[in-house]
Amino acid sequence: MSDPGTRTLEANQTTPLGLARRGFCGRVSAIMVGGDHLGVSANEIERRLLEFGIVEGASVQILHEGPVGRDPIAVRVNGTTIALRRREAMAIMVGDHDQAAKTAT
Amino acid sequence: MTAIEVNDWRIALVGTPNCGKTALFNALTGSRQKVANYAGVTVERKSGVLRTASGHRVDLIDLPGTYSLRGRSPDEDITRDVILGKLASESPPDFLLCVADATNLRVALRLVIELKRVHRPMLLVLNMIDIARRRGVDIDLDKLSAELGVPVVTSTAVRRGGIDDLLGRIDEIAGKPTAEIIASDWTVPAASDLRAAQREADRVIRAAVSEPAKPDTWTTRVDAVLLHPVWGMVALLLLLFVMFQAVFAWAEPAMELISQGFDALGAFSAAMLPDGLLQSFIQNGVISGVGSVIVFLPQILILFLFILLLEDLGYMARAAFLMDRIMGGAGLHGRAFIPLLSSFACAIPGIMATRVIDNKRDRLTTIMVAPLMTCSARIPVYTLIIAAFVPNQPVLGVLGLQGLVMFGLYALGIFSALAVSFVANRFFWRDSATPPFMLELPDYKLPQLRSVLMNLYQRAMAFLKRAGTTIFSMMVLIWFLASFPRPPEGATEPAIDFSLAAMIGRWIEPVLAPIGFNWQISVALIPGMAAREVAVASLGTVYAIEGGNEAAEQVGQMLAGQWSFATALAFLAWYVFAPQCASTLAVIKRETGGWRWVLITFFYMLSMAYLAAFVTYRVALALGWG
Numbered sequence: 001m002s003d004p005g006t007r008t009l010e011a012n013q014t015t016p017l018g019l020a021r022r023g024f025c026g027r028v029s030a031i032m033v034g035g036d037h038l039g040v041s042a043n044e045i046e047r048r049l050l051e052f053g054i055v056e057g058a059s060v061q062i063l064h065e066g067p068v069g070r071d072p073i074a075v076r077v078n079g080t081t082i083a084l085r086r087r088e089a090m091a092i093m094v095g096d097h098d099q100a101a102k103t104a105t
Numbered sequence: 106m107t108a109i110e111v112n113d114w115r116i117a118l119v120g121t122p123n124c125g126k127t128a129l130f131n132a133l134t135g136s137r138q139k140v141a142n143y144a145g146v147t148v149e150r151k152s153g154v155l156r157t158a159s160g161h162r163v164d165l166i167d168l169p170g171t172y173s174l175r176g177r178s179p180d181e182d183i184t185r186d187v188i189l190g191k192l193a194s195e196s197p198p199d200f201l202l203c204v205a206d207a208t209n210l211r212v213a214l215r216l217v218i219e220l221k222r223v224h225r226p227m228l229l230v231l232n233m234i235d236i237a238r239r240r241g242v243d244i245d246l247d248k249l250s251a252e253l254g255v256p257v258v259t260s261t262a263v264r265r266g267g268i269d270d271l272l273g274r275i276d277e278i279a280g281k282p283t284a285e286i287i288a289s290d291w292t293v294p295a296a297s298d299l300r301a302a303q304r305e306a307d308r309v310i311r312a313a314v315s316e317p318a319k320p321d322t323w324t325t326r327v328d329a330v331l332l333h334p335v336w337g338m339v340a341l342l343l344l345l346f347v348m349f350q351a352v353f354a355w356a357e358p359a360m361e362l363i364s365q366g367f368d369a370l371g372a373f374s375a376a377m378l379p380d381g382l383l384q385s386f387i388q389n390g391v392i393s394g395v396g397s398v399i400v401f402l403p404q405i406l407i408l409f410l411f412i413l414l415l416e417d418l419g420y421m422a423r424a425a426f427l428m429d430r431i432m433g434g435a436g437l438h439g440r441a442f443i444p445l446l447s448s449f450a451c452a453i454p455g456i457m458a459t460r461v462i463d464n465k466r467d468r469l470t471t472i473m474v475a476p477l478m479t480c481s482a483r484i485p486v487y488t489l490i491i492a493a494f495v496p497n498q499p500v501l502g503v504l505g506l507q508g509l510v511m512f513g514l515y516a517l518g519i520f521s522a523l524a525v526s527f528v529a530n531r532f533f534w535r536d537s538a539t540p541p542f543m544l545e546l547p548d549y550k551l552p553q554l555r556s557v558l559m560n561l562y563q564r565a566m567a568f569l570k571r572a573g574t575t576i577f578s579m580m581v582l583i584w585f586l587a588s589f590p591r592p593p594e595g596a597t598e599p600a601i602d603f604s605l606a607a608m609i610g611r612w613i614e615p616v617l618a619p620i621g622f623n624w625q626i627s628v629a630l631i632p633g634m635a636a637r638e639v640a641v642a643s644l645g646t647v648y649a650i651e652g653g654n655e656a657a658e659q660v661g662q663m664l665a666g667q668w669s670f671a672t673a674l675a676f677l678a679w680y681v682f683a684p685q686c687a688s689t690l691a692v693i694k695r696e697t698g699g700w701r702w703v704l705i706t707f708f709y710m711l712s713m714a715y716l717a718a719f720v721t722y723r724v725a726l727a728l729g730w731g
Contacts, residue, residue, distance in 0.1 A: 040541060043296060048543055050299040051172040053211045057307075063325075067334040068430035072439070074332060074546055076320065079209050081546040083426045083439075088541045 017060060017075065018090035024062045026094035028054060033091040045088060052082045060094055113162045114279050115196065117187055119220065120204035121213050122170030123419070123547040125232040127151075129204055129260060130167040131556050132268055150183075157276045158269075166198065169460075172212065173219060175293055180460045188223055189289060200279050201227045207237035207244065207259070208321070208548065210314065214306035217255060219294060224287040226278055227255050230271060234259040240319055249313035321548040328546075331420070337427050344420075348411045349449075349515075352404050352481070359403035367396030382588070390584030393642060395577050401638060402568060405481050408450040409564045410557070416443075417552035422544055429542050435523035436530030437474075438467040439542045445471065445522065448478035452689045454564075456696055470529050472696060473706050474522040476689050477682065479515045482637040486680050487514055489641050493661035494673040517681050521713065579632040583643045586628070620679065620715060621672040621722035630685070637685050671725035678721040682714035 014029045031049055033042035054060070054077050063081060064074035072085045120126045134153025151167040168187055169180035176182040190197025203220060205213030210231075217229055231237070231244065250257040258274050260267035294302070330336050371392045378384040415421050421443050429439030437445075440462045448455030455475045462468040479487075488511075495507050586606040593603070609631065610624030617627050625648060633640035645660040648667065664673070684690065684707045694703045725731070 045541060046296045047173075047175070047294070047299055048177075048541060050296060050303060051175075051212070051215075052543060052545065053215070053303060055300055055303045055307075064328065064332040064426075065334065066430055067338050067427060070334075072426060072429050072542055074328075074426060078211055079320070080212060081324075081548075082543060083422065083429075083546050084543045085429070085541060088543065 014093045014095035016090045017062070017073075017092040017094045018086040018088070020062055020094065021070070022062050022065045022073075024060075024094075026060055028056050028058045028060055028092055029095045030056060030093040031091055032093055045091060049088070049091065053077050053080060054082070054092060060092070113164055114200060114275075115164045115166065115198045116200045116202050116275070116279070117166045117168055117198035118202050118204060119168050119184060119188060119216075120170060120232075121172055121206070121216055121545075123545060124170065124204045124206040124209075124213060126170060126204045127167060128553060128556060129230065129232055130165065131553075131559060132260075133271075134165055155272075157272045159276045159280065161276065161279070163275070165202075172216060173294065173299070174223075174291060178460060178462065188220070188225075189291065198225065200275070201225045202275075203227060203229045203255070204232050205229060207231040207234045207242065208240060210310055211303070211306055214253065214309055215299070215302045217253065218302045218305055219291070221255065222291040223289045225289075226281075228271075228274055228278055229253065229255045229257045231257060231259045233261065234267070235261045240321065243315040245313045245315070249309065252309040252312050324548045327549055328423070331423055332426065337423075341424060341427055344415075348408070351411065352407050352484075356403035356407050360400050363400045363402065364396070367392055367400070370396070385588065386581075386584060390581055391577070393645070395573070395580060399569070401481055401485060402565065404484060405450055405568055406561055406565060408481060409454075409561060412447055412450065413557050413560050414552050417550065417557060419547040419549045421446075422546050425542075425544060426546065432523075433542075435527045437470060437523070437526050438462055438464065440544065441467065441471040444475060445478055448475040448480060451480050451482065452476045452478065452686070453692045456689070456692050459696070469697065469702060470526045472693055472702065473529065473709075474526050476684065476686070476706065476710065477518050477522040477525065479518040479681070480637070480686075482686065483514075483680055485638045485641045487511060487677065489661050490664070490673050490677055493665040494668075494670055514677060514681055521682065525709070579639050580642060583629075583632045583639070619722075620718035621669070621675040621726075622679075622718075623668075623672070625667075626672075626676065630683075633685050637680070640685075670730040671722050674725050674730070675718040675722035679714045679718040682710050682717050684710035684714070 017024075017026070017028075020026070031046055031054065033045045036042050058077050061076045062073050063076050066072045070086075072083050073089060074081055074083050075089070076082075118126050118130055130151065130153065133155050135155075153165050153167075155163045155165060157163060166187065168184040171181045171184045173181075174185045174188065176185040186192050187195065187198065188201065201220060201223070203213075203217050205217065217227075220227065229250075231246075234244075237244070244259075246257050246259065256274065256278060258267065258271050260271055331340050371388045374387045374392060375384060378387060415424070424446070425439040425442045428442040432439055432441060441459070444455045444458040444462070446455075447458050452475045455478065456472050459468045459471045459475070462471060491507050491510050495510050498506050500506050500509055583606070586609065587604050589605055590603060606628045607624060610626075610628035613627040613630075614622070614624040617630075622630075625644065629640050629643035632643045641660060644664065648660070648663050668676075690703050690707060693706055694700060697703070
């Protein structure tokens with residue numbers, strides 16, 4: 001079910017994880033929370049993502065998509081699997097997927 | 106305990122969720138544990154006692170799992186407050202036992218790095234080391250310890266492996282005279298601190314762990330089905346179906362046995378005691394009253410067994426994942442699925458389980474609708490009325506009409522819960538924050554029989570204690586109300602017509618008459634406030650069926666002769682919504698810290714109950730079922 005559009009990402013190009021489809025492999029290039037999410041401060045969202053080990057350089061892979069609207073998504077972050085909504089995953093900028101797939105840790 | 110009483114150590118177990126902390130706690134303390142609540146909040150406080158080789162008595166405290174000491178939910182607040190020694194009622198722990206899942210070190214080590222700032226003696230336990238080794242993880246313990254600056258031991262909590270070693274190390278470290286006590290310099294970590302700590306953790310892992318964990322192939326394979334957009338939902342529904350089937354079908358023989366046991370006990374007491382007030386009190390008030398409630402123990406245990414197994418397996422997080430968007434449509438958080446599922450057993454553990462929801466608004470909505478889920482205490486009431494009034498005829502060949510009505514009542518409860526939370530979201534919370542849904546999907550693990558049984562035992566004891574106290578006293582009360590004052594000499598009407606119960610019932614009756622309730626129902630609703638299931642026994646007592654009113658069938662036959670079909674339906678509708686359980690209201694008060702939410706819940710449920718019963722009764726009358 002992987003989207004060819006996101007699969008053929010070029011190196012160094014970044015995209016929000018929130019737009020990626022199941023099967024996507026990549027590496028986190030930045031955590032950039034666009035703004036407060038429905039009352040939760042951007043800073044809080046950022047800290048929560050960090051607490052799950054989602055930091056710059058971590059490898060990510062989308063394992064599953066939820067049954068309604070492909071949301072939420074289950075993301076493997078290095079060794080851990082984290083479920084999160086696409087809304088929050090928009091803050092996770094990912095790229096460089098080829099290299100990440102090779103050295104996935 | 107023993108004569109040689111060396112000074113006690115207070116040791117706190119701390120770690121991320123799902124790291125096997127509780128399994129380690131069970132392995133260390135065995136059955137010598139106590140479950141209570143922290144003063145002022147209902148966060149569960151598990152503590153246990155153990156003794157090290159050197160004879161030290163250790164008070165071990167199991168803290169709620171946390172990713173950081175920041176405290177984002179009441180559970181995590183407690184973990185922080187205990188570790189930092191902020192609780193007025195407790196001294197800070199002498200020692201921190203940090204538990205890390207050896208297959209998932211990244212997040213755990215970041216927490217350890219944060220915990221170092223508290224400056225308490227610490228020992229890191231790499232739990233589930235056997236699984237990690239099997240998955241090819243090679244950890245250099247000395248190096249890990251050196252890089253981290255924290256002593257490290259390994260353990261396999263579920264097999265009690267390494268426990269002696271662990272106890273030895275505790276002796277060694279905690280026994281060292283503390284040169285100086287350094288005050289904690291922990292501060293709330295900013296994003297930059299978290300980043301730095303995670304980088305440091307990743308550096309330590311690169312230095313000490315030669316082969317990182319490959320994904321668990323079992324988990325991957327199982328999730329391919331259970332998290333599949335279609336098959337995952339099918340599996341979830343199937344699972345719920347099996348669960349409720351089990352609650353009704355598997356519990357039957359055990360319930361039969363308990364019921365017969367209490368019948369025999371009642372008959373025995375009747376034979377032993379002379380006729381009169383005392384005999385009536387023991388047989389009708391005490392034995393049959395308490396028996397009519399204890400009979401539901403098997404159903405409650407089966408439901409809890411399922412919930413405990415699913416939790417231990419790691420399925421609950423998956424269910425939350427699958428249900429997040431669906432529940433989100435009704436304004437509920439995906440995490441609310443677990444508390445709401447528990448509420449099918451009983452709203453009390455369900456409401457207590459809402460502590461996993463970190464956002465106040467989502468938590469309050471979940472607490473408010475949890476009592477609408479059909480709890481096991483409603484089962485006897487539904488079973489009784491359905492058996493008495495609904496013919497057991499097949500529908501579409503395979504389904505029974507009785508089962509269908511039962512299913513309808515469950516569905517009505519679920520539907521109303523979703524509707525109420527939807528409305529609450531639209532009108533109450535318009536401006537408040539909707540928090541993110543983020544949760545770890547742990548690897549599947551086989552549940553540990555020992556810990557499941559221990560948990561079930563604790564649940565059973567809690568239930569029996571309730572039956573022995575609250576329910577018992579309510580039964581005594583209803584027996585007293587139904588028996589006094591005694592009828593005058595030569596009265597021809599039934600004795601109960603002269604009783605206090607009749608007076609109270611007739612006094613309430615005008616309010617409840619529009620929904621088709623007579624005075625007997627009105628009076629049975631009062632003890633039903635203490636525990637819903639008591640209504641069955643109360644109706645029995647009020648209708649003065651002598652000898653074994655726990656035999657639901659007898660009460661049922663009696664009711665079938667006394668009530669109209671419309672009244673029976675109205676009674677069922679009432680029970681779907683009525684806020685009829687004082688313990689639930691008490692838990693809401695404790696969990697929300699005040700009367701506000703108790704009153705809101707009580708009145709919205711009462712209004713819905715009255716309205717539903719009224720509409721049901723009127724419609725049934727119009728259909729000619731009066």
